[in-house]
Amino acid sequence: MKRVRILAIETSCDETSVAVIEDGEKILSNVVASQIKSHQRFGGIVPEIASRHHVEQITLIAQEALNEANLSIENIDAVAVTEGPGLVGALLIGISAAKAIAFAHGLPLIPVNHIAGHIYANQLVRPLTFPLLALVVSGGHTELVLMQKDGDYHIIGETRDDAAGEAYDKIGRVIGVPYPGGKHIDEMAQKGEDTFHFPRGMMKENNYDFSFSGLKSSFINRVHNAEQKGEELNKEDLAASFQASVVDVLVSKTIRAAKEYGVKEIVLAGGVAANRGLRNSLSKAVEEQLENTSLAIPPLALCGDNAAMIGAAAYVEYKTQHFVDYSLNAKPGLELS
Ligand code: KG4
Ligand code: ZN
Numbered sequence: 001m002k003r004v005r006i007l008a009i010e011t012s013c014d015e016t017s018v019a020v021i022e023d024g025e026k027i028l029s030n031v032v033a034s035q036i037k038s039h040q041r042f043g044g045i046v047p048e049i050a051s052r053h054h055v056e057q058i059t060l061i062a063q064e065a066l067n068e069a070n071l072s073i074e075n076i077d078a079v080a081v082t083e084g085p086g087l088v089g090a091l092l093i094g095i096s097a098a099k100a101i102a103f104a105h106g107l108p109l110i111p112v113n114h115i116a117g118h119i120y121a122n123q124l125v126r127p128l129t130f131p132l133l134a135l136v137v138s139g140g141h142t143e144l145v146l147m148q149k150d151g152d153y154h155i156i157g158e159t160r161d162d163a164a165g166e167a168y169d170k171i172g173r174v175i176g177v178p179y180p181g182g183k184h185i186d187e188m189a190q191k192g193e194d195t196f197h198f199p200r201g202m203m204k205e206n207n208y209d210f211s212f213s214g215l216k217s218s219f220i221n222r223v224h225n226a227e228q229k230g231e232e233l234n235k236e237d238l239a240a241s242f243q244a245s246v247v248d249v250l251v252s253k254t255i256r257a258a259k260e261y262g263v264k265e266i267v268l269a270g271g272v273a274a275n276r277g278l279r280n281s282l283s284k285a286v287e288e289q290l291e292n293t294s295l296a297i298p299p300l301a302l303c304g305d306n307a308a309m310i311g312a313a314a315y316v317e318y319k320t321q322h323f324v325d326y327s328l329n330a331k332p333g334l335e336l337s
Contacts, residue, residue, distance in 0.1 A: 004318060029065045043173060082094055102326075115138075116153065128147075189277055190240075247281045
């Protein structure tokens with residue numbers, strides 16, 4: 001059978017990435033150019049700066065992705081691109097590039113939802129098993145997604161306020177680590193203990209929604225309170241306590257949902273999937289509490305934003321010939337459907 005090679009483009013936030021993916025599962029190349037150093041001094045992503053970097057990088061990265069795959073554009077069968085959610089100006093750069101490449105070479109154009117991409121990052125490791133439950137935890141999203149089959153997404157719960165990654169980044173600022181704080185807090189947490197016992201938001205509630213703003217406020221209040229009293233708090237314990245609260249809630253709700261829906265697989269997805277506490281705790285909980293459910297955790301390189309995951313998700317659309325014309329536009333608030 002002919003192999004299908006998709007050139008995939010991801011520019012939804014601060015990573016310019018282009019990949020070549022074969023049959024939705026094999027990475028031929030996955031070039032990721034991070035702009036984080038340009039944003040760090042502002043303590044967050046500056047959308048205008050992100051767009052400018054994408055413009056500078058996109059054609060170079062696309063060529064590099066083809067070179068690394070040892071292919072030329074004639075060997076490509078389709079062009080895929082993230083259409084949302086994300087920053088509108090950033091998305092538009094990837095979309096314009098994808099349209100131009102597709103038009104110039106007469107290739108079909110495939111729009112991909114960024115969150116679907118995060119879920120399908122796991123397909124680059126081994127085939128997904130359905131029905132599955134995806135725990136999506138990123139800088140902008142925290143949701144539990146039930147999938148009966150490829151391309152079928154049903155959100156059974158989501159955050160009512162901050163996303164998990166967003167909460168990490170906000171308390172990271174308070175503790176004084178560089179943006180984005182998630183990775184640094186995770187490292188500090190490995191050396192501390194849960195001594196502060198922060199609240200576990202909505203953990204006992206009989207639904208699959210999340211809330212991290214109460215935790216964030218408790219954390220910030222505790223730190224400010226100590227500052228006013230001139231009291232020195234152990235930062236590693238603070239990080240470990242925050243992490244324990246986030247991980248407890250994420251893991252307990254995921255396990256409960258997996259039992260209720262009888263899924264065959266749990267899939268971890270999104271930037272926060274890189275979190276060591278979460279990876280360990282979820283692995284342990286699945287092993288101890290679920291009998292016939294496997295767990296898929298992406299390798300670290302595929303947790304953050306990258307185009308390989310977009311190519312993996314695009315293959316599902318390729319098989320059903322879900323192509324679009326050049327009126328494709330960025331959808332900053334795109335939902336999974
Ligand atoms: O998926 P992603 O790369 O971008 C979005 O689509 O949002 O996720 C980025 C988020 C950031 O909030 C970052 O702090 C968080 O993932 N993150 C982590 C870790 N590594 C990245 N959060 C906790 N622990 C980590 N090890
Ligand atoms: Zn992402």
